[in-house]
Structures are given as C-alpha cells and as structure tokens.
Amino acid sequence: xxxxxxxxxxxxxxxxxxxxxxxxxxxxxxxxxxxxxxxxxxxxxxxxxxxxxxxxxxxxxxxxxxxxxxxxxxxxxxxxxxxxxxxxxxxxxxxxxxxxxxxxxxxxxxxxxxxxxxxxxxxxxxxxxxxxxxxxxxxxxxxxxxxxxxxxxxxxxxxxxxxxxxxxxxxxxxxxxxxxxxxxxxxxxxxxxxxxxxxxxxxxxxxxxxxxxxxxxxxxxxxxxxxxxxxxx
Numbered sequence: 001x002x003x004x005x006x007x008x009x010x011x012x013x014x015x016x017x018x019x020x021x022x023x024x025x026x027x028x029x030x031x032x033x034x035x036x037x038x039x040x041x042x043x044x045x046x047x048x049x050x051x052x053x054x055x056x057x058x059x060x061x062x063x064x065x066x067x068x069x070x071x072x073x074x075x076x077x078x079x080x081x082x083x084x085x086x087x088x089x090x091x092x093x094x095x096x097x098x099x100x101x102x103x104x105x106x107x108x109x110x111x112x113x114x115x116x117x118x119x120x121x122x123x124x125x126x127x128x129x130x131x132x133x134x135x136x137x138x139x140x141x142x143x144x145x146x147x148x149x150x151x152x153x154x155x156x157x158x159x160x161x162x163x164x165x166x167x168x169x170x171x172x173x174x175x176x177x178x179x180x181x182x183x184x185x186x187x188x189x190x191x192x193x194x195x196x197x198x199x200x201x202x203x204x205x206x207x208x209x210x211x212x213x214x215x216x217x218x219x220x221x222x223x224x225x226x227x228x229x230x231x232x233x
Contacts, residue, residue, distance in 0.1 A: 003126040004101040005048050006171065008089035011035055011108035012056040012078025018216060025108040026061045027220055029227050034214055036066050037111035037227075039073065044115060047122055048104070052092055054078035054085040083178060083188050090175040102126065103174060105191050106166040109214040112226050113166065117207045121168050130200045131169035133192050134207035135161040161204055164211050167191045169202070 011025050018024035025035035035053075042051055051073045055062055067073055076092050078085035086105055093103055102125045106113070117134055124132045138160040146152045167190060169177075174191060177198040181188045188194045192202045210226045212219060 002047065004098045005045075005104060005122065005125060006093045006097055006101055007042050007048055007051040007104045007106065007166075008054065008086055008093070009035075009038065009042070009051060009106055009108050010054045010078060010082050010085040010089070012054050012059075012085045013082065013108075014056065018214075020217075022061060023056070023059075024214060024220075027214075029111060029220070029223055033061075033066070034111050034220075034223075035108050038106065038108055038113075039067060041111065041113055041115055041118070042104075042106060043067070043073070045118060045122070047125075048072070049097070049101075050074060052076055052089045053108075054089050081187075083182065083194070086191065087175070087178045087182060090171060090178060093171045094175055097171060099172065100126075101171045102168060103171040104166045104168050105174075107213055110165055110211055111214070112223060112230065113164075113211045114208055114230075117205075117211065118166055121166060121205050124203065124205070125168060128203060129170055129173060130202050131167065131174070131192070131195060132203035132205050133167040133190075134164040134211060135204045136164060136207055136209050136211070137161055163190055163192060164207050164213075165190070167202070169195060173200075 014023050026033045029037055053075045055075050055078055076088055079088055121132055138157040142155045144152045177194040181194040181197055195202055212223055214220055214223050
C-alpha cells in the first residue's frame with residue numbers, strides 16, 4: 001500500500017539577499033507570485049494528501065484565494081530559521097497524519113521543479129527509510145579552500161552533487177532527525193543533512209538543472225526565461 005504523503009513548504013523567510021521590499025517568494029514570474037507557482041506544481045500531484053505552508057508571523061501577502069477553492073493547503077507559523085520552520089511543520093504532520101506517513105519538503109523559491117521529477121522521487125516512498133532527494137551532478141571544477149583563502153585541493157567532481165528539493169523522508173524519522181539537530185545546535189541547510197547527522201544515507205535522484213532556487217533578482221530574470229521555455233515544450 002502506497003504511504004500517505006504530506007508536503008511542507010517553508011516560506012517564512014524575509015528574502016534579505018533578494019533586496020526587495022517584499023519577501024522574494026512574493027515576487028512575480030509572469031504576473032504570479034513565486035510561492036503560488038511553486039504550490040501549483042505540488043498541488044497537481046494526486047498522491048499528495050495535504051500541503052502545509054510555513055509563513056512568517058508578520059506575513060501580510062499570503063492570499064489563500066490565489067490557490068483556488070478546494071485546495072488541500074493549510075498554513076502554519078514558521079520559525080526564525082528554515083530548519084525551525086520545517087520542524088514546526090513536521091510537528092503538524094505528526095499530529096494529523098498516519099504514523100507511517102512520508103513527507104516531501106520543497107523550497108518555496110523553486111517554482112520550476114518538473115512534476116515528472118517529483119513523481120520519480122515519490123515512487124520511492126515507503127521503499128527505503130533513508131529517504132531520497134532531488135540533486136544534480138556537479139559540472140564545474142570545485143576547489144576546497146584553506147582558511148587563508150588559498151586552494152587546498154581540487155575535489156573529484158564525479159562524486160559531487162548539488163542538493164535540490166523536494167526531499168522525501170518518513171515523516172516521524174525526519175522529525176526525530178531535525179529535533180536532534182536543533183538540540184545539538186547543528187545549522188543544517190537542508191533536511192538531508194539532518195538525516196545524515198542521524199546516521200542515514202539518503203538516495204540521490206537526478207533532477208533537471210532548471211530546478212532553480214531563486215535567491216537574487218538576476219535569478220528571477222533567469223527563472224522568467226526558463227518558465228517560458230518550459231511552457232513552450
């Protein structure tokens with residue numbers, strides 16, 4: 001039996017690096033906010049039970065009406081960091097979902113993720129408690145720097161991947177891993193890192209490079225072009 005799937009979208013950030021008066025997730029791509037475009041991709045997945053969106057306490061831009069009536073979308077209060085927001089969402093899942101539920105965590109600022117990539121990831125739900133993440137192989141030559149700002153060594157790029165989202169894990173296992181990381185003060189930048197710290201080895205599922213995370217205004221320009229390209233395919 002296919003497990004129950006919940007989605008968490010942490011969207012409580014203020015987007016300080018974006019340099020805008022509004023959080024970057026509310027900047028628009030072709031007239032629609034990034035956050036709503038991201039949710040559009042996730043809402044079309046028939047296997048998803050509920051989408052939980054973590055919002056900043058002072059968020060005045062969220063408009064549930066933008067997502068249409070009948071959407072299985074709920075909001076919750078985010079935390080001061082991305083990981084704290086995910087933790088808050090996981091507690092909601094633990095309270096409401098089946099004990100064997102799985103959770104898909106996806107960045108609010110990745111509106112270009114392809115539905116077929118998410119489906120390939122979801123096909124692994126219930127099969128491996130290590131979980132899995134979307135990722136892409138490194139195409140650049142990468143250097144490890146010394147504290148003095150000099151090249152210490154060249155890394156083998158054949159073994160290096162860029163972590164993307166969504167990331168898929170058993171909900172209760174991820175909750176325990178994130179809780180342990182928060183207690184230990186480990187600044188995890190994604191859910192896979194929290195799982196790694198708890199001894200798990202998530203599987204890598206290759207994703208398209210157009211699964212861009214919008215961080216700066218120049219990323220938004222690129223996202224506009226990529227979105228237009230995807231729409232024309």
